[in-house]
Amino acid sequence: MTNNRNAAATQTNNDKDTKLAIQSFWLLGLLNNAPWVLMLACATNISSGGVALVFLANQLPGLLAKVTAPCWFHRVSYKRRIGVASLAMGVACALVGLGGLFNDELSSSDDDDDGNDVTNATRAQFGLVLELLGVSFMSFQCSLGEASLLALAGKFDGSLLPKLSSTSVSSPSMDSYSALDNDNNIRFDSHDDIDEGLFAHEEEEQHNNNAHTNNNEQSSSSATLMKTEKQHRKCITAFASGTGLAGIVGYAYKSLLAELFGWGLSYIVWSAILFAMVYYRTYCTGLYEMDIRLEEAASRNRLEGERCVSSLTETDGVEELNDRKEQRSSLEMVMQPHDGEEENGSSTLLSQYSSASTTTATKSVHHMTAWERFQTVFSLWPYMIPLFFVYMTEYMMQAGVWPAIGFPVTSTSARSQFYHYANWTYQVGVFVSRSSGNLFTVSITMLWVMPMLQLVNLCIFWSISVNHFWYDYSLLIMCFVVGLLGGGVYVQGYNRINADMPKELREFALSSASVADSVGILVADISSLFIQSCIYERNGIDGAVVTCPF
Secondary structure: OHHHHHHHHHHHHHHHHHHHHHHHHHHHHHHHHHHHHHHHHOHHHHOOOOHHHHHHHOOHHHHHHHHHHHHHHHHOOHHHHHHHHHHHHHHHHHHHHHHHHHHHHHHHHHOOOOOOHHHHHHHHHHHHHHHHHHHHHHHHHHHHHHHHHHHHHHHHHHHHHHHHHHOOOOOOOHHHEEEEOOOOOEEEOOOOOHHHOOOOOOOHHHHHHHHOOOHHHHHHHHHHHHHHHHHOOHHHHHHHHHHHHHHHHHHHHHHHHHHHOOOOHHHHHHHOHHHHHHHHHHHHHHHHHHHHHHHHHHHHHHHHHHHHHHHOOHHHHHHHHHHHHHHHHHHHHHOOOOOOOOOOOHHHHHHHHHHHHHHHHOOOHHHOOHHHHHHHHHOOHHHHHHHHHHHHHHHHHHHHHHHHOOOOOOOHHHHHHHHHHHHHHHHHHHHHHHOOOOOOOOOHHHHHHHHHHHHHHHHHHHHHHHHOOOOOHHHHHHHHHHHHHHHHHHHHHHHHHHHHOOHHHHHHHHHHHOHHHHHHHHHHHHHHHHHHHHHHHHOOOOOOOOOOOO
């Protein structure tokens, strides 16, 4: 009776921890990206003729953080990284607000003094520099936080939450066994999770002999595996969903304060400093303390396993390990591609990573050479290329095409209004698709098809902006589809990385792969300067910051 009560209390606490982790990742995703989106929402206020210039400043420092992440992330704790990201967020809001206030004062002085054009131009440039510097700090914050929290979500999904779900139904002592030596001596290993292929090299003959006698166990194991796979996507999906909602919150925040309360750029971004405080507080109270506590519990379980190993006789230990081998064999039989996924898709990738595990995956990232880290990052190309292309195409639309559409196109306010509503609708699509990670998993083929569809959307929008054959607010439907495709590639790509990569490399892979979307956005931002300029020229609009080369 006492054991049952203890087990029930443990399960209740575990459920609370799981719920807290999911809620924390969702809120951190929202807070990490909302100020960054706010900068994009204010892009036309900062530089109306060069929206892509603001996008560029909002990307370069973040790209630098992600490119160098494989070299230093493993040396800096999550808490320090999130602390630096919080500080950068506050500094960014302060600088952009100061630059905006500087320009507001300049605008008011223009009405009284028209004789200091050179001085006013210099002051305007100085205000713009402050604003772009602040946007750069926000870029660094967002990328540092995103790469760190994606890796941490992978850790929770792949290591910490599965241990919580297994404590009430499995023996912690047997989870501490990792292999059986050829001499039938029990060998203890610190990598204590039975679900990582610990008995993957057992004999095929024994596997085949047991296959026909374990049909009932296979059905139960299959159901358990499906439930576990879904659970192991919860934190990444929660973070992705939060980042998706951040787009809506960022634009709504700006609209609410500007249109309802009449606030200017400075006061809007200054008020966002509150986001930085809540951001750091949420991490410390929600994830940091839980991470430490669960790691300590895992250490106690390992020590308990060591004591159990020493107390078991050799025969008993071998027999129990053989039972666990048979359970593992039944699990392996159901680990096949689902939802019609082709054999040459992710299963091929899984076999590649499995064969490479003896050289790099079994190593701690701390002990990998720079070349081994580079090889690991390069091996992520099946996921990084779709991320790159989908972000490149959608940000070409956001920064280059949409600012040049308006009804009528010659009206600055009309173009600004369409840009505002288009991004609103886009963010709704992103939120919907990024929240779908727990509902289904796409194949590798589909992960590559979605960026191609996004390229089609870009071509359609370019043609519309020049020829005006479909030129009204029903275009927002297309903007919603753009958001669906972009958010879908994001959440499905990172979920596949977390599922396909060996556990030793998941955190490293998730943080490293995030560089792909940043490179895509950077390429798009540079291209968009010329895309917007060419559309302006076709429509007879002045104000572009570069000259159309065509």
